[in-house]
Amino acid sequence: MSPRSSHAGEPLRRRPSQRRSARRxxxxxxxxAELLDEGGYDALTTTRVAERAGVAIGSVYQFFPDxxxxxxxxxxxxxxxxxxxxxxxxxxxxxxSWWDAVDAIIDEYVEMHRxxxxxxxxxxxDVFDLDLLDSVADNNTVIAGRLRALLLTEFGLADGEDLxxxxxxxxxAGDAVLKLAFRHDPHGDPxxxxxxxxxxxxxxxxxxxxxxxxxx
Numbered sequence: 360m361s362p363r364s365s366h367a368g369e370p371l372r373r374r375p376s377q378r379r380s381a382r383r384x385x386x387x388x389x390x391x392a393e394l395l396d397e398g399g400y401d402a403l404t405t406t407r408v409a410e411r412a413g414v415a416i417g418s419v420y421q422f423f424p425d426x427x428x429x430x431x432x433x434x435x436x437x438x439x440x441x442x443x444x445x446x447x448x449x450x451x452x453x454x455x456s457w458w459d460a461v462d463a464i465i466d467e468y469v470e471m472h473r474x475x476x477x478x479x480x481x482x483x484x485d486v487f488d489l490d491l492l493d494s495v496a497d498n499n500t501v502i503a504g505r506l507r508a509l510l511l512t513e514f515g516l517a518d519g520e521d522l523x524x525x526x527x528x529x530x531x532a533g534d535a536v537l538k539l540a541f542r543h544d545p546h547g548d549p550x551x552x553x554x555x556x557x558x559x560x561x562x563x564x565x566x567x568x569x570x571x572x573x574x575x
Contacts, residue, residue: 384422386412388436391429392477399480400430437478441471442505449509457514458560461529464506465556468537469547479541499534503527525566533559 390411394403403426409416423429445467454460471478503526510526533555540551 383412383414383418384432387414387419387423387429388433389476391426391433392475392480395430395433395477395480400426403430405429433477437471437475438502440475441467442502444471445506445509449513454513457510458564460510460513461559461563462556465533465537465552465559468533469540469552472537472541473546479545499530500527503530506530521566525563528566529559529563532562 387408390408391403394407394411405419405423405426406416408426408429409419412419419429423432445464448463448467449460452463454463503523507522507526511522536551536555536558537547540547540555
């Protein structure tokens with residue numbers, strides 16, 4: 360893994376210090392999401408974001424040096440929203456097994472893919488978007504860490520390197536298959552979504568069973 364600066368995960372030039380500035384930044388990110396869904400990353404420009412958000416181009420450059428920084432900030436917001444929504448599900452719903460919880464996590468991903476602007480255009484593991492949340496870990500590693508913590512808290516799975524590796528591989532594989540589900544169907548091919556659930560559940564079942572056997 361190549362060295363990175365200590366602020367590699369921070370897309371903002373500066374953080375908004377006032378509520379008005381924070382709202383303006385949110386409008387910029389909303390505009391970025393809409394434009395990404397309409398025309399993709401190649402068609403995205405800071406000028407178009409400023410126009411759509413109803414702000415001066417100088418306001419954009421106050422916080423974002425370029426469209427890559429805007430996209431990274433939007434992806435950060437998406438990841439934070441995903442983690443918050445998954446956490447909320449775990450608080451209000453009673454899952455009797457870890458695989459029901461994993462299914463719920465996938466359901467949340469699919470629902471956000473369908474309904475949250477910009478979510479389907481910026482995936483957690485896209486090449487130009489790596490390391491947006493953490494200076495030493497790519498996005499899927501961050502997501503895996505958060506899901507690992509949820510599963511440990513809820514179901515008391517045996518902690519250790521085996522669990523870390525199993526969840527990371529499951530997240531990477533699930534992310535890839537779910538992208539396939541949305542490649543030609545804007546609502547997500549339900550058959551492929553079901554296959555993603557089976558893949559993740561089957562893989563984790565084998566890995567967790569093997570890890571438990573090695574501990575005995």
